[in-house]
Amino acid sequence: MSPSRLFRFRNITLKTRLTVAVAIFFVLSLVLLYVLASSVFESALEKLIVARQSSLIANVANEIDQKVELRKNALIRLASDLGSDDIAPEKIQNFLERYHSLDGLFDNLAVFDLRGDLLANLDNPETRGQLNVSSRDYFQRALEKKRITISAPLKSGISGRPLVVICVPVFDPGGHMLLVLMGTIELTQDSFLADLATAKIGDQGYFYVLTTEGTFVTHPDHRRILKNSRDLPDKNQIPVSAFAALEGNLTTNDDSKDEAILCYRRLKSVDWLIAGVYPTSEAFSVITKVRREAAMLGLALLLILLLLVWWFMYWQLAPLQKLRDKVNNADVNMLVVQADKKYPRDEIGDMAKAFDDAMIKRRDAEAALTASEKKLRLIADNMSAFIAYVDYQEKYTFVNKRIEHLFGLTAQQAIGKTIKQISTPEFYRHTKPYVAQVLNGEWTCFERRAERYGYWEWDRVTYVPDFNKSGQVDGFFVLVEDVTEFKRVQDDLMRSEKRVRTITDNVPAMIAYVDANERYQFCNRNYGLIPGLEPTHLLGKTVSEVFGEQSYLELKGNMERALHGEKVSFERYAPERDIKRYLQYEYVPDINAEGATMGYYSMVIDITARKEAELKLAASEGLLRTIADNIPAFVSLIDSENRYQFVNRPYEAWFDLPLSEIRCQPVLSLLSGAMRQEHHVHYKLAMAGEKTEFETEITVAGKTGHYHATYVPQYDDSGKVVGVNTLVNDISDAKAVERQLLALARFDTLTGLPNRNQINERMEQASARSQRTGRLMAMMFLDVDKFKSINDSLGHHAGDLVLQEFASRLKHCIRQTDLAGRLAGDEFVIVLEGLNMHSEADMVASKIVQAMTTPFDIEGKPLMVTTSIGVAISSEHNSSAGEMLKKADEALYLAKKAGRNNFKVLQLE
Numbered sequence: 001m002s003p004s005r006l007f008r009f010r011n012i013t014l015k016t017r018l019t020v021a022v023a024i025f026f027v028l029s030l031v032l033l034y035v036l037a038s039s040v041f042e043s044a045l046e047k048l049i050v051a052r053q054s055s056l057i058a059n060v061a062n063e064i065d066q067k068v069e070l071r072k073n074a075l076i077r078l079a080s081d082l083g084s085d086d087i088a089p090e091k092i093q094n095f096l097e098r099y100h101s102l103d104g105l106f107d108n109l110a111v112f113d114l115r116g117d118l119l120a121n122l123d124n125p126e127t128r129g130q131l132n133v134s135s136r137d138y139f140q141r142a143l144e145k146k147r148i149t150i151s152a153p154l155k156s157g158i159s160g161r162p163l164v165v166i167c168v169p170v171f172d173p174g175g176h177m178l179l180v181l182m183g184t185i186e187l188t189q190d191s192f193l194a195d196l197a198t199a200k201i202g203d204q205g206y207f208y209v210l211t212t213e214g215t216f217v218t219h220p221d222h223r224r225i226l227k228n229s230r231d232l233p234d235k236n237q238i239p240v241s242a243f244a245a246l247e248g249n250l251t252t253n254d255d256s257k258d259e260a261i262l263c264y265r266r267l268k269s270v271d272w273l274i275a276g277v278y279p280t281s282e283a284f285s286v287i288t289k290v291r292r293e294a295a296m297l298g299l300a301l302l303l304i305l306l307l308l309v310w311w312f313m314y315w316q317l318a319p320l321q322k323l324r325d326k327v328n329n330a331d332v333n334m335l336v337v338q339a340d341k342k343y344p345r346d347e348i349g350d351m352a353k354a355f356d357d358a359m360i361k362r363r364d365a366e367a368a369l370t371a372s373e374k375k376l377r378l379i380a381d382n383m384s385a386f387i388a389y390v391d392y393q394e395k396y397t398f399v400n401k402r403i404e405h406l407f408g409l410t411a412q413q414a415i416g417k418t419i420k421q422i423s424t425p426e427f428y429r430h431t432k433p434y435v436a437q438v439l440n441g442e443w444t445c446f447e448r449r450a451e452r453y454g455y456w457e458w459d460r461v462t463y464v465p466d467f468n469k470s471g472q473v474d475g476f477f478v479l480v481e482d483v484t485e486f487k488r489v490q491d492d493l494m495r496s497e498k499r500v501r502t503i504t505d506n507v508p509a510m511i512a513y514v515d516a517n518e519r520y521q522f523c524n525r526n527y528g529l530i531p532g533l534e535p536t537h538l539l540g541k542t543v544s545e546v547f548g549e550q551s552y553l554e555l556k557g558n559m560e561r562a563l564h565g566e567k568v569s570f571e572r573y574a575p576e577r578d579i580k581r582y583l584q585y586e587y588v589p590d591i592n593a594e595g596a597t598m599g600y601y602s603m604v605i606d607i608t609a610r611k612e613a614e615l616k617l618a619a620s621e622g623l624l625r626t627i628a629d630n631i632p633a634f635v636s637l638i639d640s641e642n643r644y645q646f647v648n649r650p651y652e653a654w655f656d657l658p659l660s661e662i663r664c665q666p667v668l669s670l671l672s673g674a675m676r677q678e679h680h681v682h683y684k685l686a687m688a689g690e691k692t693e694f695e696t697e698i699t700v701a702g703k704t705g706h707y708h709a710t711y712v713p714q715y716d717d718s719g720k721v722v723g724v725n726t727l728v729n730d731i732s733d734a735k736a737v738e739r740q741l742l743a744l745a746r747f748d749t750l751t752g753l754p755n756r757n758q759i760n761e762r763m764e765q766a767s768a769r770s771q772r773t774g775r776l777m778a779m780m781f782l783d784v785d786k787f788k789s790i791n792d793s794l795g796h797h798a799g800d801l802v803l804q805e806f807a808s809r810l811k812h813c814i815r816q817t818d819l820a821g822r823l824a825g826d827e828f829v830i831v832l833e834g835l836n837m838h839s840e841a842d843m844v845a846s847k848i849v850q851a852m853t854t855p856f857d858i859e860g861k862p863l864m865v866t867t868s869i870g871v872a873i874s875s876e877h878n879s880s881a882g883e884m885l886k887k888a889d890e891a892l893y894l895a896k897k898a899g900r901n902n903f904k905v906l907q908l909e
Contacts, residue, residue: 053201057247060196061267065269067192068269069269071185072269074183075166075168075183079181084173092111093119102183106185107123110184111179111182112179113179113180114177116133118131119179138151138167150164151166153226161187162217163184165183167180168180168182197222205277205279206220206276207277211273214243215227216228234277247263258279258280381402383400388400389478390435390475390478394418396415406480439473460481462479504524509603510604511524514599514600516563519540521540548576555585567589571585582606582610583605584606610640613716628646628648629650633650633727634651638723638724639723643664644670647663656701674696675698682694682709687724691713694708694709694711695708751804753811753821753828754820758821766819767884770874773834775834776836776873777873778844778872779881779887780830780848781829781870781888782869783828784865785865785867786900787799790802794858805865806852807822813847813848814832817833818832829885832844838873845905846903848903866901868901868902869895870887870888871903872905873905873908875907
C-alpha cells in the first residue's frame, strides 16, 4: 500500500476502520466455526451417553424398588392375617410355618411382642423366648411410628452375612398394636442384590448401593459392604452434598486422575442410593480422538487469526500512543495548550481535543481551588475551635491559628510535624489510644483537661477518619472545641441536681414530676416503699401504666386541672398495688416563661394515721359529746399534727368561736400567751408517752382565772401515741388559798426562793422525770464566799441584803423551768433539767460566777461578792436526788479548795 493511500485510509473515521476490521474477523470466524462444528456433535454425543447411563440407573433402581415393595406387601398381608387370628405364641408359630412359601423372598420371618421378646421364629423355632430386640433402633422406630420400617444394613449375629430387617406392626381389628412382624433379607441373596454386585456397565463400569447415611449396601468389592463410605470410600464416591438429591450425574476423578461418569438415583422404597460408574476413557473413546484432531486444527487457525488482529490493531492504534505520551506529560502540557489547534477528523482526534479541553478546565479549576483554599483558610483561622488534618503517619498537614493557643506554635511551625513532636509526653500518652482508634476507621470523640497559661481548660476532641476510594484510612480530621464553660455549668447543674435529689429523697413524701404527656420524668426513692415498684422503672411510663386504668380514671380530672395551670390538692384512699393507705395529693403546675404548662410536680403524703384517727374519733364523738359538753371543764383531743379533733362546748366561750370553726384547726393558732408556751412543752411530752400536768392562767369570756391542765397520751391498738387527751379545770379559788399557804410553807421569806421543803420535793420530781425521759439533769450547790466575814464586818442586815441580791442574780442566770432555792444561811441549790450535754451545765455555772463579779450595792456602798459552785451531773443510769446533792457538795468542796470564785463538776457513776 502506497503512502498516499495509507494517509487517505487514516483520514477515514475510526468507526469505519473498526467496522472493516470486524468484517474481516467475522469471515475468519465463520471458517473457524465450520472447523469447530464437530465439537457440537461431540457435546451432543456426550449428553446422549450420559442420558443412556441415567436411563440404565433408573431401570435398575425401579427393579430394586419392585423387589423391596414386593417384600413389603407380602409382610403387610401376612401382618393383616396375623392380626385377625389368635396371638397365643404356639398359634403364632403355627401361623408362620404355613408361609414357607415366602422363603424365596425372606431369609427368615419372626414375630415379637411389644416388649421385644421373640414369640415365633420360622427358621429356628427353638429360639423362642431367648431373644429380645427392644434395644434395636428399627424395633423402637416401628413402635414409635406404628408403620412399616426398614432397618439400616447390619451384620447377622448368626450367619455373619449382611442383611436388612423389615418391621411391620400387627394391629387388632380395633386398631390397637399387638405385635411386630419382622422379615430379614440377606443383601447377598441371589434374588435381591447379589446379581447387582457382579453386573457390569461396558467392560469396566460397575454398580454399587449405599444408604443416605453413607453405608455401603452392596458393592463389587465385598469388603466395603456395611462399611461407611467416609471411612472406606469408593474411588468414584457420590459426594455428601448429593445425598439429599433424588437423582443426578457428574464426572468424577479417582486418585489416578481417571475420569468416570457417575450417575445416581434415590430409591423410592427405601432411603438408599444406587450409583453406576462408567469410565470416560471407555465411554468417550471415539469422542476423544475427534476432539484431539479438531483441537490441533483450531489451534493453528487461532494462531493465524491472532497474528492478523495484532498487526491490524498495532497499525490502527499508533496515534493513541502519541496521545498516551501527551497524557503522561499532562502537568507540563497544561500551561501550553493551544485553543485553536487542529485535530484529525476521527475518534482519536476527538479524544485528543477532549483531553486538551480537559487540561484547560483543570487549569481553571486549580486556580479556583487555590482561591477556595485561601477562603477556607480565612474561615478556619477565624473559628474559635481548633481544626486540623493529620495523615496516617500522624503528621499535621493542615492547622488553623487556634494551634497557637493549644500548643504555643504557629501554623507554619506545626505543618509536617507529628502529634508526638508538638505535644508533651503525658499529652501524647493520653491521646495515642484515640489516634489508633481513628486510624482503624472508627469515629472518635473524647474530652480532656489541660492546663494552659496557668488555667485549667476542658477540650472536646473529635476525630473523623478520612477514607479513600479503596476504603483505607488516609488520615483524619481534628476538631477541638473549648467546653470549659460548658463543663462548669454542667458541674453546677450536677451538684444542683444532687442537692435536689438528696432533699427529695429525705422528704417523708412521694415526690415526682409528670410531663404534659402524663409520663413520669422524675421520682424520689420513697416510691420504692410501694409494693412491687422500683423508682427507676417509673421513668418514661404513664400513670395508667404504673397504677392501672381504674386509678388513672380517679386521678384524671385532677391531673387535667394541674396541666391547665391550676394548683390542686385532694385526698383519696389508694387501694392500687396493695398500697391501701389514705394519701394527700398536691399537684403544682410547671409553667414556662411563655405561660405554657410543661407538666406538674406531684407530692403525695401518707395521711393514713390521721384519717384513721378521724374515723375512730367520729365513732365515739357522739357519746363523748353529750358527756363532755356538760362537764364544767375544757375537754379536747389533739391529734399527732397538733390539731383539735374534738372539743367540748365550753371551748366556744374560751375562743369565742363556734365548735365547727375550732375543730381541725391548729392548736397553736388559737392559743395565746402563757397557755400557748405551756401547751407546746407539755404536748411534746405527752406525744412522747408521758402523762403531764401543768397550771396556767387563761382568759375566758373576759375573765382571767387559774386553770389546771392534764395531758394524757392517746394510744392506738399497736401502742403508738396518736394524739393527746386534755382536761383543763378552773382552780382559781383553790389556787388563791394555795398561794397563801405555799408562801408560808414552801418559800424562803427572805429571798422569795423555794425553801428546803420545796427543794427536796422538786428535786425528787426532777430526778423521776430524768429517769423516765433518759435526759440529763444537773444539780448545783452554791454558797457565798466568806459570808461570815460579811456578817461580822457589816452586820446581819447587810448580810440579808447580800443574800437577796445573790438570789435575784441567780434567778436571772437560769431558765424559767429550772429550780433555784435556798437551803439555809448562804447555801443555795439549783436544779437544771432536760440537758442534752454536760457543757450546758458548765455554761450556766460559768454564767453565775460571771454574774457575781459586778459589785453588790449594799446601802449605797459597793461590795465585791464571789461564789463557789459544786456541780453534779446525772449519769445514764443514775439520777438519784440524794446522791446528786451529796456529789454536788463534794464538788463544792473541791471548788473552795481550788481557791473559790469558780466551779467544779462531778458526774454520778
